[in-house]
Amino acid sequence: MAHCTCEETLETVLDSEEEFTFSSEEEQDEEWSHFEERLDPAEDENDIDQMPVAKKARTSKQPALTWKAETEVDLVPQTLRFVPAREPGPQLWPTDSYTPLGLFKLFFTENAVSTLCYNTNAQAARSLARGRKYKWTDVSVSEMYRYFGLIFYMGMVKLISIKDYWRQGSLFSVPFPATIMSRDRYRTISWNMHMSHPAEDKENDKKKGTNEYDRLFRVKPLMDTIRLACKTIYHPRRNLAVDERMVACKANSGMTQYMKAKPTKWGFKLFVLADSSNGYTLDFSVYTGKNNTATGNGLPYDTVMSLLDRKVLGSGYHVYMDNFYTSPKLLTDMLGMKYGACGTYRDYRKNSPQNAPNSLTKNSPRGSIRWIRNGPLVFVKWMDTREVSVCSTIHPAYTGDTVQRRVKAQDTWSLKTFPCPAPVTAYNQYMGGVDLSDQLLQYYTAQHKTLKWYRKIFLHFLDIAATNSYTIHKELYGNMTHKEFMEQLIAELCGVSPKIPQKRASSDHVPVPGAPLSTDTRKVASSGRRICVHCKALYQCFVLCE
Structure with missing residues (x-):
């Protein structure tokens, strides 16, 4: 495989990247985890539950279409040729050996950490000049890596507060953090952690209320580095997933969102592109609110298009998404870019087929299928415990797939087989890429309470780097569990051995x-x-x- 960590390769990928200005409801049943509708203030005007009167009028004028049953044969869509820009998998030298720390440093490079140290030292000098009373010596790159190690250590060894990690003379004392740095040193680094230069922050703050103001200015230097590394170090396999991710935060930053259907209901919303095979985070953007430079096609359309860069990815990929994103226009335009797509959809979306006398009803038996083909698009409705609507440019309507469901008859539960449309089968198989990524992130997350909103996002960048590093290490070697990987990473960051020699x-x-x-x-x-x-x-x- 080609080695893609050199500066020239990074710059090449960066040049091809399209710029854009905008940066889990508890599961009742695994099969329904992606079919829940969301109440999200970020939805565009075309997606609100109560449609405008004018829109309803347009909908009612659409000609009624005839739904077909599963007994009727659908055309098999033309298969897209899969032409990735690089060979899928880690883009590293096959002859080199990579430790957990070596992989982590591909995301948090020494240059990036050096910039982080420079800005942190500048913020500390600014705070001292404003009268803060604490000792400060400039943080170095090696000390910053040790600081990262302590953050990950706190993610694995959970205590109620930061000061408990340095508490002495207690049954519940932990001796390790004090051997790396003092409590006061850890706290002062945390207080002054800065990803951008304070002087430049001040200039950006003067632009508040104008189109030139950048809400993500304080995190953008590191965010651009992490996003670039995610796309450069690993190339995805064919099936991708687009979904939202929430970073818990209630800070009054103007960017926090409320999503009723997510386990983390308040926080920053990230739009994430992930590899469905292993949950690797390929790219992400942070939602900052309404975008004045939008294309007019709506936030979901702009989001998906901004995450798909054909020069970086190649062509022939299959992208899975939920009903927040799916629209006939998006799927049609993606097909023009040589990307197949599949996702649940909302019936009131423009150009979606409306109900007809022969469509499904609430009384339709379980396993009933109705479908309509409109050129490259196939719209499928399937009755499970409730109606599921899926649109696809990849699959035919029905290929004989079946699913098993537990059915109660005469006070006895038994398994029964029902027919299932091909798009629904594929959707359930590949849509969980972002959910898998979220699951891996939460096992040993570095997140903890902090007063600064941008530090919440900084901690999430650490989580992305550590989780993606583990995914690549598993692809290369597969000889470590996630826990063992994190233990080794913490030890290498802190410059210690993961095993303490026992007394003789x-x-x-x-x-x-x-x-x-x-x-x-x-x-x-x-x-x-x-x-x-x-x-x-x-x-x-x-x-x-x-």
């Missing part, structure tokens, strides 16, 4: 006395016993000779 409980040698032995029994086990010369020299312990 006993010795196999015969003690060598420091003085001649006496045959006088009165001197045996008395206060005149001498220290073993061998043990003192070799083990630095004191074994008394009999």
